[in-house]
Amino acid sequence: xxxxxxxxxxxxxxxxxxxxxxxxxxxxxxxxxxxxxxxxxxxxxxxxxxxxxxxxxxxxxxxxxxxxxxxxxxxxxxxxxxxxxxxxxxxxxxxxxxxxxxxxxxxxxxxxxxxxxxxxxxxxxxxxxxxxxxxxxxxxxxxxxx
Numbered sequence: 001x002x003x004x005x006x007x008x009x010x011x012x013x014x015x016x017x018x019x020x021x022x023x024x025x026x027x028x029x030x031x032x033x034x035x036x037x038x039x040x041x042x043x044x045x046x047x048x049x050x051x052x053x054x055x056x057x058x059x060x061x062x063x064x065x066x067x068x069x070x071x072x073x074x075x076x077x078x079x080x081x082x083x084x085x086x087x088x089x090x091x092x093x094x095x096x097x098x099x100x101x102x103x104x105x106x107x108x109x110x111x112x113x114x115x116x117x118x119x120x121x122x123x124x125x126x127x128x129x130x131x132x133x134x135x136x137x138x139x140x141x142x143x144x145x146x
Contacts, residue, residue: 025138026052028131033123035130046070053137062133066126073122080114083107 026049027038037044039052046067053059087107091100 025141026134028134033127035127035134037130037134049133053133056137056140059133059136059140062129062136066129066133069122069126069129073118073126076118076122077115080111080118082111083114084111087111 026044028035029038029043030036031043037049037052044052046063050060050063053063084107087104091104091107
């Protein structure tokens, strides 16, 4: 009986400690609507992600597209700051406060609209290309190509 219990505990110990033999694939996480790659529970930036997938040319191509899209979004967000700065800096009370107030709100709404449109317009293409880069890299790892 003692021998059987020892064997049972040994087998239970072995089964609890054995990990699945899977390739070193990457996972993804969604931060505020944007997809980012994750390796060992650490979110990777685009530079770190590129260093990992550099051997997979197709995945790098998708990552570069996503980086260009993110750059275009940042440029659009910077452009959206121009009406905001105009509204804050140049619109001052004068003899016609209602006109200045209307201009202030017009510039403020313009800035908000540009920023909102940029977020909505660039979010889906960025996520799609990041997802394609992740899937392409993981498919290559599973097939043993990279």
